[in-house]
Amino acid sequence: MSYPVKSYAAHAPTARLGLFEFERRSPRPDDVVIEILYCGICHSDLHNTRNDWGHARYPMVPGHEIIGRVIEVGPEVTRFQPGDPVGVGCMVESCRHCGACGKGWEQYCENGATYTYNHQDPVDGTRTYGGYSEKIVVTERFVLKVPEALDLAGAAPLLCAGITTYSPLRHWQVGAGSRVAIVGLGGLGHMGLKLAKAMGAEVTLFSRTPGKEADARRLGADHIVISTEAAQMAAMAGRFDLIIDTVPYQHDVNPYVPTLASNGTLVMVGYLGPLEDLNTAPLVLNRKALAGSLIGGIAETQDMLDFCAAHGIHSDIELIRIQDINEAYERMLRSDVKYRFVIDMASLKDASSA
Amino acid sequence: MSYPVKSYAAHAPTARLGLFEFERRSPRPDDVVIEILYCGICHSDLHNTRNDWGHARYPMVPGHEIIGRVIEVGPEVTRFQPGDPVGVGCMVESCRHCGACGKGWEQYCENGATYTYNHQDPVDGTRTYGGYSEKIVVTERFVLKVPEALDLAGAAPLLCAGITTYSPLRHWQVGAGSRVAIVGLGGLGHMGLKLAKAMGAEVTLFSRTPGKEADARRLGADHIVISTEAAQMAAMAGRFDLIIDTVPYQHDVNPYVPTLASNGTLVMVGYLGPLEDLNTAPLVLNRKALAGSLIGGIAETQDMLDFCAAHGIHSDIELIRIQDINEAYERMLRSDVKYRFVIDMASLKDASSA
Numbered sequence: 001m002s003y004p005v006k007s008y009a010a011h012a013p014t015a016r017l018g019l020f021e022f023e024r025r026s027p028r029p030d031d032v033v034i035e036i037l038y039c040g041i042c043h044s045d046l047h048n049t050r051n052d053w054g055h056a057r058y059p060m061v062p063g064h065e066i067i068g069r070v071i072e073v074g075p076e077v078t079r080f081q082p083g084d085p086v087g088v089g090c091m092v093e094s095c096r097h098c099g100a101c102g103k104g105w106e107q108y109c110e111n112g113a114t115y116t117y118n119h120q121d122p123v124d125g126t127r128t129y130g131g132y133s134e135k136i137v138v139t140e141r142f143v144l145k146v147p148e149a150l151d152l153a154g155a156a157p158l159l160c161a162g163i164t165t166y167s168p169l170r171h172w173q174v175g176a177g178s179r180v181a182i183v184g185l186g187g188l189g190h191m192g193l194k195l196a197k198a199m200g201a202e203v204t205l206f207s208r209t210p211g212k213e214a215d216a217r218r219l220g221a222d223h224i225v226i227s228t229e230a231a232q233m234a235a236m237a238g239r240f241d242l243i244i245d246t247v248p249y250q251h252d253v254n255p256y257v258p259t260l261a262s263n264g265t266l267v268m269v270g271y272l273g274p275l276e277d278l279n280t281a282p283l284v285l286n287r288k289a290l291a292g293s294l295i296g297g298i299a300e301t302q303d304m305l306d307f308c309a310a311h312g313i314h315s316d317i318e319l320i321r322i323q324d325i326n327e328a329y330e331r332m333l334r335s336d337v338k339y340r341f342v343i344d345m346a347s348l349k350d351a352s353s354a
Numbered sequence: 355m356s357y358p359v360k361s362y363a364a365h366a367p368t369a370r371l372g373l374f375e376f377e378r379r380s381p382r383p384d385d386v387v388i389e390i391l392y393c394g395i396c397h398s399d400l401h402n403t404r405n406d407w408g409h410a411r412y413p414m415v416p417g418h419e420i421i422g423r424v425i426e427v428g429p430e431v432t433r434f435q436p437g438d439p440v441g442v443g444c445m446v447e448s449c450r451h452c453g454a455c456g457k458g459w460e461q462y463c464e465n466g467a468t469y470t471y472n473h474q475d476p477v478d479g480t481r482t483y484g485g486y487s488e489k490i491v492v493t494e495r496f497v498l499k500v501p502e503a504l505d506l507a508g509a510a511p512l513l514c515a516g517i518t519t520y521s522p523l524r525h526w527q528v529g530a531g532s533r534v535a536i537v538g539l540g541g542l543g544h545m546g547l548k549l550a551k552a553m554g555a556e557v558t559l560f561s562r563t564p565g566k567e568a569d570a571r572r573l574g575a576d577h578i579v580i581s582t583e584a585a586q587m588a589a590m591a592g593r594f595d596l597i598i599d600t601v602p603y604q605h606d607v608n609p610y611v612p613t614l615a616s617n618g619t620l621v622m623v624g625y626l627g628p629l630e631d632l633n634t635a636p637l638v639l640n641r642k643a644l645a646g647s648l649i650g651g652i653a654e655t656q657d658m659l660d661f662c663a664a665h666g667i668h669s670d671i672e673l674i675r676i677q678d679i680n681e682a683y684e685r686m687l688r689s690d691v692k693y694r695f696v697i698d699m700a701s702l703k704d705a706s707s708a
Contacts, residue, residue: 292637
């Protein structure tokens with residue numbers, strides 16, 4: 001039997017999201033059926049639903065920061081049972097046999113990972129629909145255990161915003177004594193501050209605008225630098241081992257490069273597109289690097305959830321009803337959220353076709 | 355007593371290099387006095403003498419690929435004695451106490467390394483003059499031992515072209531099974547092919563023009579890819595762990611990025627300046643990096659010389675008389691050299707003021 005579910009979907013790039021009913025597949029032997037309790041709203045949900053990246057298929061049910069409870073498992077499932085709190089992030093499958101998958105880098109799967117929504121299930125070819133829905137059915141391998149210590153609503157954004165900042169912090173081996181800077185204080189940036197601080201780093205926030213000092217310090221920043229102030233930037237010369245740039249639109253990264261120490265790396269996690277006139281001179285003269293990073297692998301995502309539980313880390317969230325999703329998108333466009341919207345999926349029970 | 359020496363110097367950005375006489379300092383307790391036998395000609399000699407980088411001081415005696423024999427040592431020198439074959443590269447001093455120097459990264463010295471020419475001696479404030487001269491006086495710490503197995507003339511370019519490609523190969527941990535590509539077949543590129551091959555890598559040359567196949571294979575390339583051929587480039591997708599880009603002028607690196615494997619790095623070693631429209635998307639989507647690298651530290655340079663001796667590696671050179679230096683510069687500008695000019699400094703004995 002398959003599962004009829006209610007959801008919120010985009011039906012066109014310019015349309016408001018609205019109620020959409022569809023059927024989730026009958027569980028395969030290795031599937032976990034999850035009742036969704038909370039779903040975070042990621043900036044990429046907005047890009048995807050509005051077809052900013054050019055490959056939208058409608059109707060599209062967004063959502064890849066999913067927290068729920070197991071309600072049923074297939075006969076081959078060994079790690080989960082009904083009642084378990086679980087999470088699902090940006091991926092629901094990968095090829096499992098390429099070099100990247102072998103290293104636990106499913107996000108870099110050489111044959112292409114299967115994304116949680118607006119993608120195609122590799123087994124039956126059906127469309128994947130995301131977390132703005134009542135239930136989801138996912139192969140056990142891509143389901144995360146949610147430690148009991150985590151608040152379920154505040155844990156939802158960890159599945160994308162959390163792992164997107166955690167993975168580069170781990171990959172570039174941040175620890176006690178590291179000097180880390182975060183560019184931008186949004187959903188990704190606020191997680192970057194919390195995670196880097198918990199790893200023992202000395203943490204600096206680069207912000208374009210004053211007034212975020214108190215909040216940044218509460219989130220973990222030891223220093224706040226206004227990136228438009230030349231004197232403040234000059235004082236940071238040669239300082240950082242790692243800079244995580246979370247800014248999601250085109251911007252000039254050249255001013256940040258001189259603040260890297262020799263051998264330091266600036267990692268872009270928010271912006272996909274051309275950079276204007278990146279100057280290679282400071283890269284060459286001090287062996288610096290400009291890199292990118294995408295979410296994280298499944299084992300690494302589990303590590304991140306366990307790390308957050310051990311350190312009492314959640315996302316700062318604003319809980320909304322799904323009926324308010326379109327207004328939340330507009331506010332997100334204005335950066336008017338501290339720091340992540342999360343949908344209380346109980347609200348979907350009240351939704352009816354208008 | 356100080357040493358009067360003959361040299362060839364540039365006296366203005368547009369003038370031909372000509373004979374110049376000056377005095378080398380009397381050796382300090384830790385100094386090694388070296389009779390120069392061979393000096394390689396680096397592309398940066400041309401940039402510096404023509405003031406392309408804007409900080410030329412004249413007269414300028416270029417040359418930082420220096421091979422010679424010790425003729426005298428100060429009383430505190432312990433590692434060298436008269437008769438020893440030695441080398442001097444791009445640096446003759448650094449602060450010795452910053453974090454970078456402590457890691458053996460004198461080239462990234464936080465207080466600024468002292469370059470072999472067109473720079474200022476930190477002790478007495480005098481101008482540094484390079485290797486297009488009869489003798490040079492250098493503190494022991496910046497003098498390299500030249501293993502007996504090395505041909506002295508063919509070893510000269512190792513001090514810059516060799517270490518510039520060796521250092522990134524080591525830093526990014528190239529070894530057996532690594533897939534390495536070299537962009538450009540010049541002085542740096544031909545050393546990159548030899549060194550990467552000797553480290554056990556599978557080596558590919560990216561070249562813009564056909565006709566270099568036989569030479570590239572002789573130098574160590576397993577594959578040659580014509581970078582202007584879209585089909586050849588597409589066949590390289592996701593292949594390389596490390597790409598060393600030796601091209602010394604502005605060029606588009608975007609076509610090379612897709613040929614990197616996940617987690618791969620493209621290292622610029624030849625070009626200092628702005629890049630047009632670097633696309634961050636492939637960096638983010640596969641955790642790739644664009645980095646830079648500058649020569650190498652002193653201990654690493656010694657490692658490189660020892661490695662070259664163990665593997666029978668020299669630069670392919672064309673030996674010239676110093677009287678032909680200006681013609682050599684013109685030919686270098688046309689890439690008409692296989693693959694490095696080296697000056698036989700014995701020719702300087704015949705030089706007289708015209």
